[in-house]
Amino acid sequence: MTDEPRRFFAPWRVVEFEGAFRIEDAAALPLAYAYYSEDIARQATGSYMSREEARRVALNIAALPDLRAALQDNDGAGRGQAEIAALRTQLTEAEQQRDAWRAEAERLGQTAA
DSSP, X not given: OOSSOOOOOSOOEEEEETTEEEEEOXXXXXXXXXXXXXXXXXXXXXXXXXXXXXXXXXXXXXXXXXXXXXXXXXXXXXXXXXXXHHHHHHHXXXXXXXXXXXXXXXXHHHHHO
């Protein structure tokens, strides 16, 4: 077995067949199926979704690569903001240390004169 994870290439799309929606990747590899039935009795027993429910499920599954990319972008922005905040804190500390050194240098200069 290989250690590399499988790659399902974006964009994912939804293809409708009779009684099912197939979600496939850009290479037409089937990833999932959402089955439906127009028969009210089958829907009532809970064994099948309506066509509209199955379509919504299929579209939500197909949107997963875009959602993942958006979350990674937001996570990266959050990390960037955290890094900026940390750098600002370091800058403030460095400025305070500089001011303390200047005050000490002035005190020593006044004492020597």
